[in-house]
Amino acid sequence: MQSRRQQRNQRYGRFIGLTALGSLIPGTGLIAAGKRRAGTTVLVVLAALAIVGLAVLVLVPTSELMSYGGDRQMMLIVGTLLAAGALAWLLIALGSHRSLEPDGLSTGKRFAGALVVILCASVVVAPMALGSRYAFTQRELVGNLASSGGSNTTPQVDVSDPWADKPRLNVLFLGGDAGEGRTGLRPDTQILASIDTETGATTMISLPRNLSQIPFPEGTPLAEAYPDGFTGGGDPLEWMLNAVYANVPRDHPEVFEGVGDPGADATKWAVEGALGVEVDYFIMVDLNGFEAVVDALGGITVDVPRDIPWGNKSLPDGSCTQANGYIEEGEDQHLDGFYALWFARSRCGSDDYERMERQRCVMNAIVDKVDPATLLAQYQSLATAAGDIITSDVPAELFPELIKLMVKVRSQPLESLTLDNDFFGSMGTTSSDPDYDQLHARIAEILSDSAETPPADATTPPGDTTEATGQSADNAESDRTASIERASGSTEEPENDGGSGEPEDGETDEPAADEPVDAGAVC
Incomplete structure (x- = not known):
C-alpha cells in the first residue's frame, strides 16, 4: 500500500515538474508526453526565433531599434506578433499539461497542476502581453502626435533621408492654454530648438512673448498682409508675439484654408521673421495638462x-x-x-525673462527624468497624458528618423539662449522695439558657432546645459564662449x-x- 502511494506521489511530482518545464520552454512537455515530432517542431521554431531576436539586438544599432517606435506600421506588426506569440505560448503550455496529466487525479491535484501552468506561463506570457499593449499604445500615440491637417509651413522632405540637405532642424515648442478668464489661446511660452542634424547639438532659444513689430518672411502671404510687420493701432497687447496665434488667422482666414492649426502656422512664420531662420515644425503643449505628464514621471x-x-x-x-x-x-x-x-x-x-528661465529649468529636469526605467514603468500613463496635451505638424512617417535624431540630442549638452533685456540691450534696442537685422545676425552667429563645436565626448552627461550667456560647460570651449558672450551681452544679474x-x-x-x-x- 505504501509503495503504491509513493509511486503515485512520484508520478504526480514528475507531472508537476514536467508541466512547469513545458510551460517555461514550449515543446519540452510535449516531448516528455511522447509527442516527439510536435514537441521538436515547437522547440526548433522557438530556437530559431530566439536566434533571430538575438541577432537583431546585436547587429542593429540602438538608435535604429528605437526608431521603430515611431513607425506605426512596425508597431502594428510587433503588437500583433507579440499578442499571437503570447496566445500560442499559453495554448502550448495547456496542451503539454493535458498530455502529461495522469489518469485518476483528484480535483485538488488537477487544480494544482493548472495553477502551475498559469504561474509558469505568466513569467513569459505576461511580459509579451504587456509588450503588445505598449506597441499598440505607441502606435496610437504617434497617430495622436502627428500632423492631423494641412500646413503652409512644413517642408517637403525625402523621408528615407530627411536631413540630407538640412544641416539644422528647427522645431518650435509652444506652451499655452485657453483657461478661464483668458481670451482665446495665447502661447506665452515659445522656445525654438535648433538641432544640428549631424551631431545632435541643440541650442534652445527662448523668445519673449512681448516681442513686437515682427516682420513676416518675404514671399509669404503674411508679408503682403503686414508689409510693416505685425503692428497696428489700438491695444499694443494685440500686436505682440503671443497674440499672433489668435489674431492673424482671425484677421486673414483665407491664408489658412485647410490648415490643421492656423495659429501655429502663423506663429511659425512670425518666429521665422523674428529670428531669420526657417522653422520646420511646431510642437504644442497644453499647459492645462502639463502637470499630468510630470506626475506620470x-x-x-x-x-x-x-x-x-x-x-x-x-x-x-x-x-x-x-x-x-x-x-x-x-x-x-x-x-x-x-x-x-x-x-x-x-x-x-x-x-x-525670469519665468522663461524657470521654464527652461523645468524642460531640462524633464529631459533628465526621462530614463529607460521610468519610461518602462510609467509608459502607459505617460503616453496617455502626452497624447492628450501634445499636438504637432510633424508627419507621421517622419517620426522614425526624428527619434534617431533625438538619440543624438540626448548624448549632447543643451545650450540655452534667452532673448532677454540684456540680450536686446547689447544691441541698443528692446524687445518692444528690436532691430531685426541685428537680431538675425546675432542668431546666425550663435548657431554657426554651435555647428562648428566638436561633439561632446561620451562622458558628458545628457541633459547638461551650457548657457548661451557666457557660462561654458567646458574650459576647452573658451573661444566659443567668448563668441556667445558677444552675441548675448551682459551676464550681470538684473x-x-x-x-x-x-x-x-x-x-x-x-x-x-x-x-x-x-x-x-x-x-
Whole structure:
C-alpha cells in the first residue's frame, strides 16, 4: 500500500515538474508526453526565433531599434506578433499539461497542476502581453502626435533621408492654454530648438512673448498682409508675439484654408521673421495638462532660486493678490505636477525673462527624468497624458528618423539662449522695439558657432546645459564662449521690479517692463 502511494506521489511530482518545464520552454512537455515530432517542431521554431531576436539586438544599432517606435506600421506588426506569440505560448503550455496529466487525479491535484501552468506561463506570457499593449499604445500615440491637417509651413522632405540637405532642424515648442478668464489661446511660452542634424547639438532659444513689430518672411502671404510687420493701432497687447496665434488667422482666414492649426502656422512664420531662420515644425503643449505628464514621471527635481508664490495673480495696478503658499527656495527640490506648473508659470514678483528661465529649468529636469526605467514603468500613463496635451505638424512617417535624431540630442549638452533685456540691450534696442537685422545676425552667429563645436565626448552627461550667456560647460570651449558672450551681452544679474502675474479673471496682461528682474532662476 505504501509503495503504491509513493509511486503515485512520484508520478504526480514528475507531472508537476514536467508541466512547469513545458510551460517555461514550449515543446519540452510535449516531448516528455511522447509527442516527439510536435514537441521538436515547437522547440526548433522557438530556437530559431530566439536566434533571430538575438541577432537583431546585436547587429542593429540602438538608435535604429528605437526608431521603430515611431513607425506605426512596425508597431502594428510587433503588437500583433507579440499578442499571437503570447496566445500560442499559453495554448502550448495547456496542451503539454493535458498530455502529461495522469489518469485518476483528484480535483485538488488537477487544480494544482493548472495553477502551475498559469504561474509558469505568466513569467513569459505576461511580459509579451504587456509588450503588445505598449506597441499598440505607441502606435496610437504617434497617430495622436502627428500632423492631423494641412500646413503652409512644413517642408517637403525625402523621408528615407530627411536631413540630407538640412544641416539644422528647427522645431518650435509652444506652451499655452485657453483657461478661464483668458481670451482665446495665447502661447506665452515659445522656445525654438535648433538641432544640428549631424551631431545632435541643440541650442534652445527662448523668445519673449512681448516681442513686437515682427516682420513676416518675404514671399509669404503674411508679408503682403503686414508689409510693416505685425503692428497696428489700438491695444499694443494685440500686436505682440503671443497674440499672433489668435489674431492673424482671425484677421486673414483665407491664408489658412485647410490648415490643421492656423495659429501655429502663423506663429511659425512670425518666429521665422523674428529670428531669420526657417522653422520646420511646431510642437504644442497644453499647459492645462502639463502637470499630468510630470506626475506620470513621478515628479521632477529642480533648484529653486527663491521662494516662488503659487495660487495668486497680478492685478491691473501691478500688485499681486495674496499667495496660497510658496515653493520654498532650495537645491534639489522635488516638485509634483501641480507645483512644477506653478514654478514654470508664476509671474508675481518676477518678469517674463525670469519665468522663461524657470521654464527652461523645468524642460531640462524633464529631459533628465526621462530614463529607460521610468519610461518602462510609467509608459502607459505617460503616453496617455502626452497624447492628450501634445499636438504637432510633424508627419507621421517622419517620426522614425526624428527619434534617431533625438538619440543624438540626448548624448549632447543643451545650450540655452534667452532673448532677454540684456540680450536686446547689447544691441541698443528692446524687445518692444528690436532691430531685426541685428537680431538675425546675432542668431546666425550663435548657431554657426554651435555647428562648428566638436561633439561632446561620451562622458558628458545628457541633459547638461551650457548657457548661451557666457557660462561654458567646458574650459576647452573658451573661444566659443567668448563668441556667445558677444552675441548675448551682459551676464550681470538684473534687479527685481515686482513684475506681473498670470492674466485671468479680467486682469490685464501688461508687457514686461524694459528693466529685467532677478535672473537667479537659472538652475
